[in-house]
Amino acid sequence: MNTQAGTVTPMMAQYLEIKAAHQDALLFYRMGDFYEMFFDDAVAAAEALDIALTKRGKHMGQDIAMCGVPVHAAESYLLTLIRKGFRVAIAEQLEDPAEAKKRGSKSVVKRDVVRLVTPGTLTEESLLDAGRHNFLAAFSELREDCALAWVDISTGALSVLGCEKLALGPELARLTPRELLVEDSMEQALFEVTEGFDLAVTPLHRGAFDSSGGAKRLAALWQVASLDAFGAFSRAEISAMAALVEYLELTQKGKLPLLRPPQQEARMSAMRIDAATRRSLELTHAMGGGRDGSLLHAIDRTVTAGGARLLERRVASPSCNLGTISARQASVAHLVEEDRLREDLRARLRGAHDLDRALSRLALDRGGPRDMAAIRATLEVADDIGALTEGRDLPAPLAEAVRDLSGHAALHELLDQALVAEPPLLARDGSFVAAGYDEELDEARRLRDEGRGVIAGMQAEYAAETGIQSLKIKHNNVLGYFIETTATHAAKMLAPPHSERFIHRQTTANQVRFTTVELNEIETRILNAGGHALELEKRVFDRLKGSILDAAGPLGQLARALSKIDLACGLADLARGADWCRPRLDDSRAFHVEAGRHPVVEQALRRTGESFVGNDCDLGDAPLWLLTGPNMAGKSTFLRQNALIAVLAQIGSFVPAASAHIGIVSQIFSRVGASDDLARGRSTFMVEMVETAAILNQADDRALVILDEIGRGTATYDGLSIAWAVLEHLHEINRCRGIFATHYHEMTQLAAKLDGVATATVAVREWQGEVIFLHEVRRGTADRSYGVQVARLAGLPASVVERARVVLQALEQGEREGPGRGARQALIDDLPLFAAVPPASEPGPAAASAVEERLRELQPDELSPREALELIYELRGLLPAGSA
Numbered sequence: 046m047n048t049q050a051g052t053v054t055p056m057m058a059q060y061l062e063i064k065a066a067h068q069d070a071l072l073f074y075r076m077g078d079f080y081e082m083f084f085d086d087a088v089a090a091a092e093a094l095d096i097a098l099t100k101r102g103k104h105m106g107q108d109i110a111m112c113g114v115p116v117h118a119a120e121s122y123l124l125t126l127i128r129k130g131f132r133v134a135i136a137e138q139l140e141d142p143a144e145a146k147k148r149g150s151k152s153v154v155k156r157d158v159v160r161l162v163t164p165g166t167l168t169e170e171s172l173l174d175a176g177r178h179n180f181l182a183a184f185s186e187l188r189e190d191c192a193l194a195w196v197d198i199s200t201g202a203l204s205v206l207g208c209e210k211l212a213l214g215p216e217l218a219r220l221t222p223r224e225l226l227v228e229d230s231m232e233q234a235l236f237e238v239t240e241g242f243d244l245a246v247t248p249l250h251r252g253a254f255d256s257s258g259g260a261k262r263l264a265a266l267w268q269v270a271s272l273d274a275f276g277a278f279s280r281a282e283i284s285a286m287a288a289l290v291e292y293l294e295l296t297q298k299g300k301l302p303l304l305r306p307p308q309q310e311a312r313m314s315a316m317r318i319d320a321a322t323r324r325s326l327e328l329t330h331a332m333g334g335g336r337d338g339s340l341l342h343a344i345d346r347t348v349t350a351g352g353a354r355l356l357e358r359r360v361a362s363p364s365c366n367l368g369t370i371s372a373r374q375a376s377v378a379h380l381v382e383e384d385r386l387r388e389d390l391r392a393r394l395r396g397a398h399d400l401d402r403a404l405s406r407l408a409l410d411r412g413g414p415r416d417m418a419a420i421r422a423t424l425e426v427a428d429d430i431g432a433l434t435e436g437r438d439l440p441a442p443l444a445e446a447v448r449d450l451s452g453h454a455a456l457h458e459l460l461d462q463a464l465v466a467e468p469p470l471l472a473r474d475g476s477f478v479a480a481g482y483d484e485e486l487d488e489a490r491r492l493r494d495e496g497r498g499v500i501a502g503m504q505a506e507y508a509a510e511t512g513i514q515s516l517k518i519k520h521n522n523v524l525g526y527f528i529e530t531t532a533t534h535a536a537k538m539l540a541p542p543h544s545e546r547f548i549h550r551q552t553t554a555n556q557v558r559f560t561t562v563e564l565n566e567i568e569t570r571i572l573n574a575g576g577h578a579l580e581l582e583k584r585v586f587d588r589l590k591g592s593i594l595d596a597a598g599p600l601g602q603l604a605r606a607l608s609k610i611d612l613a614c615g616l617a618d619l620a621r622g623a624d625w626c627r628p629r630l631d632d633s634r635a636f637h638v639e640a641g642r643h644p645v646v647e648q649a650l651r652r653t654g655e656s657f658v659g660n661d662c663d664l665g666d667a668p669l670w671l672l673t674g675p676n677m678a679g680k681s682t683f684l685r686q687n688a689l690i691a692v693l694a695q696i697g698s699f700v701p702a703a704s705a706h707i708g709i710v711s712q713i714f715s716r717v718g719a720s721d722d723l724a725r726g727r728s729t730f731m732v733e734m735v736e737t738a739a740i741l742n743q744a745d746d747r748a749l750v751i752l753d754e755i756g757r758g759t760a761t762y763d764g765l766s767i768a769w770a771v772l773e774h775l776h777e778i779n780r781c782r783g784i785f786a787t788h789y790h791e792m793t794q795l796a797a798k799l800d801g802v803a804t805a806t807v808a809v810r811e812w813q814g815e816v817i818f819l820h821e822v823r824r825g826t827a828d829r830s831y832g833v834q835v836a837r838l839a840g841l842p843a844s845v846v847e848r849a850r851v852v853l854q855a856l857e858q859g860e861r862e863g864p865g866r867g868a869r870q871a872l873i874d875d876l877p878l879f880a881a882v883p884p885a886s887e888p889g890p891a892a893a894s895a896v897e898e899r900l901r902e903l904q905p906d907e908l909s910p911r912e913a914l915e916l917i918y919e920l921r922g923l924l925p926a927g928s929a
């Protein structure tokens with residue numbers, strides 16, 4: 046760059062111009078084999094990527110900071126930058142440097158940004174999680190009318206939903222988009238909602254959300270006269286979709302990804318689950334944030350990436366529609382019965398590739414021959430599955446999916462004929478078109494290969510002519526073809542007569558290199574033929590791409606069909622292997638589970654060889670259960686397993702139980718062990734109360750509510766009073782189904798007062814002062830909490846446990862003897878002091894015994910066998926009287 050103080054080189058001028066248009070992104074500026082960054086971008090990127098920061102020239106008298114990443118490794122650096130919250134603008138060289146030189150030695154290679162990489166617009170396989178969607182969402186608010194639209198550009202799936210502002214948080218929790226577009230004037234107002242999510246919020250100007258211009262643009266995109274073809278959309282819905290399309294054009298620089306026609310979601314069709322409930326039930330992410338330990342992880346038996354993504358969506362939004370659920374159930378049930386068919390299908394599905402993502406890359410011009418081979422392999426799988434299911438009587442949804450697999454024979458054949466078995470990643474590398482597919486290409490390749498044959502012949506001829514047997518003809522990118530001999534033959538080669546034929550090109554430490562007129566000619570021929578072949582291959586590539594993209598619609602349908610079949614097989618495999626049952630669902634308010642189990646805890650226990658104790662739950666007569674029981678008995682597990690069984694039933698899966706009858710659950714609320722949210726300035730107790738308020742305000746009579754120890758974060762009587770009032774409210778006002786776990790045994794008196802409340806307890810047995818957990822849920826109440834015993838199991842020092850026992854006894858006695866605070870106070874005053882507790886069994890270091898001392902001083906290696914025997918007698922003699 047050699048920028049002198051005060052002057053700006055043409056290249057720097059170009060850089061600054063491009064950068065000015067992309068202020069909010071790091072600019073990757075392509076220079077040869079590197080993407081370079083300058084100025085503040087370089088400083089920020091060097092720190093984020095932990096790479097060296099250097100200098101290059103000066104600008105306005107200041108050093109220009111610079112750092113760079115090699116193009117071939119750029120993806121992994123991009124991923125790091127995106128994860129750290131950066132956006133990256135990629136400026137490529139738009140012409141060959143030779144072209145630029147033709148315009149004059151000072152002219153700069155044309156460059157411009159070809160793509161803006163943001164968290165919501167990734168398509169590269171290496172930047173994406175195969176089993177999860179990567180959504181870009183847009184929220185639009187037009188007066189009272191609000192909507193959320195979201196798209197996965199790596200698959201083209203686009204959905205939209207009328208969504209009032211209050212529902213935005215829960216929807217973000219359900220969809221977990223990576224990036225949310227909002228109108229710039231709304232960014233601040235939505236901060237309260239968006240701040241808790243791992244999500245980039247991107248403000249867009251108002252025009253991007255224009256609904257009337259948007260409607261026309263969208264209609265043009267899907268080539269329909271009006272959007273009514275896909276449903277009746279509100280203005281807000283159109284505006285949100287329009288913003289997505291505008292942003293995609295902006296980031297993809299005019300190249301739109303494949304976008305499927307929008308799916309309009311009905312708000313009431315999915316079970317409502319808010320963010321706190323999702324977290325506490327660990328539906329798609331475990332508490333720690335990873336996938337391990339989540340429900341999704343425990344039930345995922347899919348074998349394709351599309352199947353895994355479909356399962357993730359289903360678990361994130363279970364259905365409330367009986368028809369939809371029973372259709373899904375029917376597919377699973379069929380495959381549970383048909384072991385052979387299921388295994389055959391799964392074996393075939395393993396050969397399928399990620400068709401959606403391959404298609405999307407091709408549409409964005411980021412695809413290569415390998416994506417085409419992936420499509421070919423997947424068509425092969427589709428054919429196999431068609432043949433496998435031919436003539437079978439399948440349940441309607443499966444039959445429909447199988448129908449969607451056919452109709453691509455011509456494309457399949459085309460790809461079969463055109464592509465080699467294992468093509469390279471990039472089209473520019475060539476050699477991916479199969480021999481025999483294109484005559485002209487075959488001819489060009491023949492010429493090129495012939496040339497190579499001729500060169501092999503020339504090597505023999507030159508070796509004979511010079512008498513240098515080690516003479517070789519080689520090739521590299523700088524010199525092209527050249528003749529090489531070792532330096533020992535230099536003098537001979539450089540003197541007549543050889544110097545007349547062999548033209549010197551280069552001398553290295555050990556070699557001398559030459560060329561000849563004939564070699565040059567042959568090389569030009571090879572190059573021309575090779576270049577021509579490559580040109581022809583590229584043309585074939587474009588033709589194939591055209592054929593594939595022409596079929597993008599039906600191919601997308603095929604991808605979805607494969608995902609559905611995979612998901613049904615996966616759920617069936619799970620149900621079969623883990624002995625799950627088909628739940629009965631209807632419009633009633635039943636919730637009757639026999640021998641239900643917790644799918645995740647059961648799996649964890651199985652690993653250690655323990656078995657899970659199944660438990661019944663019947664919320665029919667008394668819709669609210671008040672569950673008491675000792676710590677560690679299994680209350681939380683029981684609460685969650687019932688919520689998870691409802692979720693599983695409504696995604697169309699079988700459930701871990703002996704039998705289940707469930708009236709559709711419209712919403713689930715779960716508060717299990719709140720934690721501090723200090724970042725938002727809320728204590729544990731405050732979080733719990735905020736979340737409880739949400740439940741009391743929202744739960745309807747179709748809701749399922751599970752509450753674990755509400756009110757424990759404050760003084761006993763405050764907590765008890767709150768828990769008491771909450772239960773009454775759920776019973777009288779919300780009239781929902783629910784399970785309420787508590788350590789306040791006083792509350793069990795409520796069961797006698799309220800018809801709809803029944804008591805249940807998790808049984809334990811006490812044996813020789815120890816608690817044994819039976820994990821059995823029975824009707825009735827627990828007599829005590831066994832907290833002190835459990836504390837001992839946890840390894841609290843014996844002295845503390847002993848002290849706790851004494852205090853507990855005193856408190857319980859006070860409770861029995863009179864309610865007066867004075868009486869209790871007197872009792873507490875009477876408690877023996879901590880120090881007076883009989884010394885607990887925490888031994889200090891004991892003095893060494895005579896035997897130990899004798900042992901310590903002897904040297905075993907120095908003893909003869911006889912001495913050793915004598916020593917044993919001696920030691921025995923040292924034992925204290927009575928212990929010998």
Ligand SMILES: Nc1ncnc2c1ncn2[C@@H]1O[C@H](COP(=O)(O)OP(=O)(O)OP(=O)(O)O)[C@@H](O)[C@H]1O
Nearest residue numbers: 656657658659675676677678679680681682683820
């Ligand atoms: N039905 C069951 N069968 C076998 N093991 C179980 C069962 N339920 C729970 N457990 C085991 O007991 C452990 C404790 O369960 P859980 O956390 O549900 O107890 P809890 O009663 O809620 O305890 P606390 O009151 O201390 O929160 C679990 O981690 C699990 O290993």
